[in-house]
Amino acid sequence: MEDQLRLCTLQLLTDYLEYCTQRPSSTPNPTSSLEATVMCSIASQVQKCYQLSWTCYRQLAATVRRHGWGVGGAKVLHLFKTLHRTRQQVFKNNTRALEAARIKININNNNNKNEASPKKIKELIKTGSSVELLFRTSIIQGIHTNHSTLKLVPRKYLL
Structure with a gap:
């Protein structure tokens, strides 16, 4: 039982790391389990959220530099x-x-x-x-x- 849990965890981690390291424009590789699909979906939402935050921050920083504040x-x-x-x-x-x-x-x-x-x-x-x-x-x-x-x-x- 413990070996099966270890293998499932290893596969889940592998799927997640593959998802996180892929290029944004590439097609995602199919995941090996429902859990991995859910985890990748959540990671995608978090990435979008942080992307929006970083975009706003970069725009604000550019405004500060542009106005010479x-x-x-x-x-x-x-x-x-x-x-x-x-x-x-x-x-x-x-x-x-x-x-x-x-x-x-x-x-x-x-x-x-x-x-x-x-x-x-x-x-x-x-x-x-x-x-x-x-x-x-x-x-x-x-x-x-x-x-x-x-x-x-x-x-x-x-x-």
Whole structure:
């Protein structure tokens, strides 16, 4: 039984590695089992997902280089990403608050994306950093448990 499991695992791994090493334009080789087919299908979906992420990242990096944002642009981008990560942590499981915060962050970013003054950019970065710190340290989620009770859910960072 153990030898059969070992052989099945070896074949599954072989099929998977063959799938992962094939050229994107080539026709995939047939797999030896249903499990291998499922694993290759999932790998294909993951590859597509990461491909989209990397494409977006490369486009953003090209935009930063094209506009010559330099170190200031890198700080702005880092702050933008940090604000969104903090938003996701602070408003976890609250879709309305998540969406409202996402829209507000994106609107503020879009309103100031053509700012050219280094002094103004520095001021905006300072303000954004203060907002991120305020979000991270001051907001506690409350969940309505019944009509007159609110359960507070502090994050580990606040404890």
